[in-house]
Amino acid sequence: MKIFTSAQIHELDKYTIEHEPISSLNLMERAAKALKRAIEEEWSNRTPVVVFAGPGNNGGDALAVARMLSEDGYDVSVYLFNVQNKLSADCLANKKRLLDAKRVKFTEITTNLDPPKLNAETLVVDGLFGSGLNKPLAGGFAAMVKYINQSPAKVVSIDIPSGLMTEDNSYNIHANIIRASLTLTLQQKKLSMLMADNQQYLGRLRVLDIRLSQEFIQNTECQCRILEENDIRPLLKSRSDFAHKGSMGNALLIAGSYGMSGASVLATKACLRTGAGKVTAHTPKRNYEIMQISVPEAVLQMDAEETIFSEPVDTEMFDALGVGPGLGQNETTAIALIAQLRRATCPLVIDADALNILSSHRAWMQQLPKNIIMTPHPKEFDRLAGNASSSCTERLMKASELAERLQAYIILKGHYSALCHPDGKIDFCSTGNSGMATAGSGDVLTGIITGLLARGYKQEDACRLGMHLHGLAGDLAAKDLGKESLIASDIIQYLPKAFLRLEE
Numbered sequence: 001m002k003i004f005t006s007a008q009i010h011e012l013d014k015y016t017i018e019h020e021p022i023s024s025l026n027l028m029e030r031a032a033k034a035l036k037r038a039i040e041e042e043w044s045n046r047t048p049v050v051v052f053a054g055p056g057n058n059g060g061d062a063l064a065v066a067r068m069l070s071e072d073g074y075d076v077s078v079y080l081f082n083v084q085n086k087l088s089a090d091c092l093a094n095k096k097r098l099l100d101a102k103r104v105k106f107t108e109i110t111t112n113l114d115p116p117k118l119n120a121e122t123l124v125v126d127g128l129f130g131s132g133l134n135k136p137l138a139g140g141f142a143a144m145v146k147y148i149n150q151s152p153a154k155v156v157s158i159d160i161p162s163g164l165m166t167e168d169n170s171y172n173i174h175a176n177i178i179r180a181s182l183t184l185t186l187q188q189k190k191l192s193m194l195m196a197d198n199q200q201y202l203g204r205l206r207v208l209d210i211r212l213s214q215e216f217i218q219n220t221e222c223q224c225r226i227l228e229e230n231d232i233r234p235l236l237k238s239r240s241d242f243a244h245k246g247s248m249g250n251a252l253l254i255a256g257s258y259g260m261s262g263a264s265v266l267a268t269k270a271c272l273r274t275g276a277g278k279v280t281a282h283t284p285k286r287n288y289e290i291m292q293i294s295v296p297e298a299v300l301q302m303d304a305e306e307t308i309f310s311e312p313v314d315t316e317m318f319d320a321l322g323v324g325p326g327l328g329q330n331e332t333t334a335i336a337l338i339a340q341l342r343r344a345t346c347p348l349v350i351d352a353d354a355l356n357i358l359s360s361h362r363a364w365m366q367q368l369p370k371n372i373i374m375t376p377h378p379k380e381f382d383r384l385a386g387n388a389s390s391s392c393t394e395r396l397m398k399a400s401e402l403a404e405r406l407q408a409y410i411i412l413k414g415h416y417s418a419l420c421h422p423d424g425k426i427d428f429c430s431t432g433n434s435g436m437a438t439a440g441s442g443d444v445l446t447g448i449i450t451g452l453l454a455r456g457y458k459q460e461d462a463c464r465l466g467m468h469l470h471g472l473a474g475d476l477a478a479k480d481l482g483k484e485s486l487i488a489s490d491i492i493q494y495l496p497k498a499f500l501r502l503e504e
Contacts, residue, residue, distance in 0.1 A: 003224035006166040032064030045073040054128040060091035062127020070103035118151035128162035142176040170391040195392035248277025249454030258307035261287040263326025270447025312340035322450030324354030325443035359383035431471025440488030473498040
């Protein structure tokens with residue numbers, strides 16, 4: 001699913017109107033029918049409905065929905081805000097249709113509003129502002145939003161909660177954004193809907209297909225998209241009947257300090273479960289017995305030191321290297337790490353303490369090889385960037401800029417993990433759940449991507465497939481075990497089922 005900017009959304013509407021062809025008013029009618037059906041699936045006509053409509057096309061949608069609900073027996077009250085005496089053409093047309101229907105209580109606000117009482121039984125339809133909004137709400141509209149938010153009423157927002165902007169809300173006024181119970185967005189999700197700090201405004205989110213031009217959608221380039229199963233399936237490599245361990249890739253993982261051997265265990269097991277023919281784990285001497293017992297399938301390569309990673313490893317014989325889980329941040333380890341990254345001759349994944357070491361030695365980032373894969377969670381990325389971001393969108397844009405500058409692949413982990421490409425493109429992962437918010441999940445992802453690189457996947461495909469498999473395994477585990485009890489090793493346990501799902 002492509003994620004269009006507000007300008008592209010406007011162009012998509014325009015292209016559909018010109019090339020279907022369909023009038024803008026009839027397209028609005030089509031959208032309103034989809035919205036009406038979705039509302040009626042949730043609330044019966046015994047629910048009193050209060051519609052707040054703005055002066056633009058989002059308000060036109062709301063007026064059309066009000067008319068249709070009233071025709072289906074709902075008790076509907078409408079408040080149309082027209083304080084500047086300037087309605088969009090389609091909003092004005094829907095106002096006339098609504099008045100002609102003579103089924104609703106209609107109030108047009110030109111100066112001050114005596115707001116209606118909103119109780120727990122009321123359903124508010126929010127049609128004040130849509131995806132074209134480009135500045136924070138203020139004045140009367142801000143007051144109206146606050147009034148709705150402090151009420152006990154359920155709120156359905158049309159396309160996007162009023163006050164929330166389509167892309168960047170870093171400098172928005174959060175008190176002036178509708179907090180919806182349900183958001184019915186049209187055709188496609190918007191970028192702001194993928195950001196963790198905006199979830200409080202969306203409630204449940206549903207995407208309604210209103211049959212906008214597929215030709216435009218397919219042929220229009222965009223920076224961001226959400227990867228879906230149909231995007232991922234073609235990436236899978238088949239396994240030859242004549243395969244042997246030597247042809248299935250040789251992976252190296254440098255992970256685990258004394259007391260953090262679990263990170264090495266998780267990454268190594270995940271790497272093996274992803275199909276690598278041979279996996280070598282380089283770890284301090286004191287982790288020997290734990291690793292030998294926990295992952296008997298792995299080859300162990302012991303560091304010279306008892307408790308830390310202290311010296312770089314020759315990577316000539318390996319097809320991929322993953323480094324960082326449980327590594328610790330000892331200064332000897334830091335020096336060994338940069339030497340390792342400089343001399344590596346195979347594709348690289350760095351995570352966890354390897355990222356934290358780079359954060360403490362930020363000048364070293366200029367020495368990273370091109371096409372390196374970095375997998376920070378938000379706090380790790382803030383440390384890499386050198387300062388905290390004021391919003392999730394700002395962090396995402398910083399990650400995208402860093403990926404371009406370093407010519408790296410950066411996976412910013414989260415509910416919608418975001419893969420930032422060296423060319424500025426961003427792919428969001430559609431799998432995963434909150435049960436995966438548990439220690440070790442990131443170590444598993446490092447192992448998965450390292451295994452895919454060893455299998456011969458290009459960095460771009462290893463990232464896309466790795467994110468999806470990681471989240472899908474977590475989803476399958478949560479389905480059987482529940483989210484509360486999910487632990488990182490469950491993700492590894494369900495990797496085979498995730499592969500089977502993609503192979504179906």
